[in-house]
Amino acid sequence: MENGVANGHGPRPVTTLRPTQYLEGGLRNTADKASTALLILNTPINDYTSFKRLYDHAGYTVCADGGANRLHDLLVNEFPEQEVAKALKSAVPDDIHGDLDSLEDQVRKRYEQIGTSITLDPDQYSTDFQKAIKKAVEQKPNLQTVLVLGSISGRVDQGIGLLHEMYREQTANHPDLTFWLFSEASISIVLRPGTSTLYTPLKSGIITQNAGILPLYGKASITIRGFEWDVEDWPTEMGGQVSTSNHIVADQVTITTDVSVLFTVERKVGR
16 A cells, blocks of 8 residues: 555555544543543443543433443442442433333432433443444534543453444444443444554553554555554454454554454553
């Protein structure tokens, strides 16, 4: 690939991304915050510092059904000396939304008491993830970025299902949105076909050098730069050769792919 032209097939889009920006402290860009939503899933949240930075970056926060249980437990445990209502008000979601079959009665009552919006979507043909994304798009017509706070460390089917849903929502249902997944140990994103430039400053202390480019969505050909093991026009597929446990060696890496791939980088605990 040269000057954005790949193998004579014309220009491919070039995307610039910053995996670390949502875990950085300090002032937030008002425009970026207004176009960013935080989606909290029904998985354990053990790191208050990371959660709060994501929350502060988002102009809209929605708990997907039982995600409210997880947020409730995080805040109550973080501020045990405070009254429950005061602890919950320190990071109030804009909405709790879903079929509400996982929302605990006590948690629901406590959020109702502080005036949090709790809305029901009884559709049994969509997941709580889908319902929450739909709600966010309705509430924020200018939405561009969705920060997903969740986990892939529990049940294998649910973890793979989450990666599937991110791909489906970004490619089929909401192609104008970019989804970032913040799990216990990683930051992950589905990279669209084309070239992606990712700023990866290791000195930030937010990420480590450990990264992978995973062909979860079909056989791909990738070219990568800025890694310990760079490759060019390299075929990759599940069951074949896969670039896992690669190492970032530059403050900026580039990944060119002809099929969507999952990029994931390890983050430091507590950041």
